[in-house]
Amino acid sequence: MTEATTRTIDVPGAVLIYDIRAGSVADKLPLVMVASPMAAAGFTTLAGHFTDRIVVTYDPRQSERSKLTTDADPTPETHADDIHQVIQAAVGPGPVDVLASSGGAVNMLAFVAAHPGVVHTLVAHEPPLVSVLPDRTAALAAVRDVRDTYERDGLGPGMAKFLALIMHSGEVPADWSDRPAPDPAQFGLPTEDDGSRDDPMLGHGHIVNVTGYEPNYAAIKAAPTKVVMAYGIESEGLITQRAALAVADALGVEPTAFPSDHGGFLGGEYGQTGDPDSFAVRLREVLDG
Structure with missing residues (x-):
């Protein structure tokens, strides 16, 4: 697997650590993988399936190697601006493809609303958006x-x-x-x-900030980004699966099933193993078309 190059960037209120893995195919869009609060280490196995692309991962400002330099609690908008700066520093203005999981999926919905045109395809996997549920x-x-x-x-x-x-x-x-x-x-x-x-x-x-966030559906729909709302086939009835379906309905898109569960891409990271091989195949299918 391609070795990661680690870099640091100062942003308002935090020092962020991000990793870049080189890709073997020049015309493939860079693939950014984000989560929250899970850090870059959680994508190690999945990144190994995409050696044809530049892969960018990062530690959110409250997680692992990244550090807060303010007492203010970050919001999805804060994280969206962090991710924007990481993408610009790592690969330039875009476009990029993004896999966003859990809280990272919430943050990327905020990103698409605030920074239209940067993301070509966003796969938002099981956002824990309690705010969109009927209950x-x-x-x-x-x-x-x-x-x-x-x-x-x-x-x-x-x-x-x-x-x-x-x-x-x-x-x-x-x-x-x-x-x-x-x-x-x-x-x-x-x-x-x-x-x-x-x-x-x-x-x-x-x-509280992540689960209570209310997406700006009008801005997301107006952006040129293709938004794919993804859920794990083993997550039936759980908050994250129900939220993915609700957001898909609000955006007028068909929800997309992925193998395994909320951590389906994990290959032993943090002591959890999903089905990363099948997850990677499905992700490639979605990104390619």
Whole structure:
């Protein structure tokens, strides 16, 4: 696999780290892979399937090698501007193709609205957009409860509630936040509070800002970007799958099924393995046409 070249860029409020892998075919569009809060390391296996293209990955400002230099909580618009600067520094003004997963898919919907013309094809894979769901009131209350639990009790209790929520299939019941809290130990999480509040998923306002974001559908439709709303075939009924379908409906596009689940592209990164070979085949099919 092509070795990555690592670079640093200063942006307002953060220092970002990004990686570039060279491509073997000159006329192929660069492929940018983004997630949030997952960092570039999560795309290592998938990037190895696209050695014909320049591949750009990066660590979001609250994750791993990148660092915040401000106390302000980043929003999807903040991340969109970060990604824009990374793309310009890495490969110029575009066009590029983009695979965006989870919170990265939310950030890239904000990107297309704010920076039309840069992205040729956006594959937005399972954005956790609670704001677009029919049960948004209960679901947003559940998200705020996750955030409040983390701020009050620490990582274990907060992450346990988060995992229970994202594993729930179907609409979120109105009394979800009033139900007994799950035991962190059942997820292998710490039960003691170490006092830290800088988790990239639950801290920095991430979970509330991402799930509550409302896409600018008019601006996205007006952009020349082909938007592909993707979901995993094993994610039936989960928040991220339901959100992908809802956004596809709002944009007037057909949702596109991908192999595996929310982490279908993972090949052992972060201890998770999806079906990266099949995922890469499907992604190439979508990008090629």
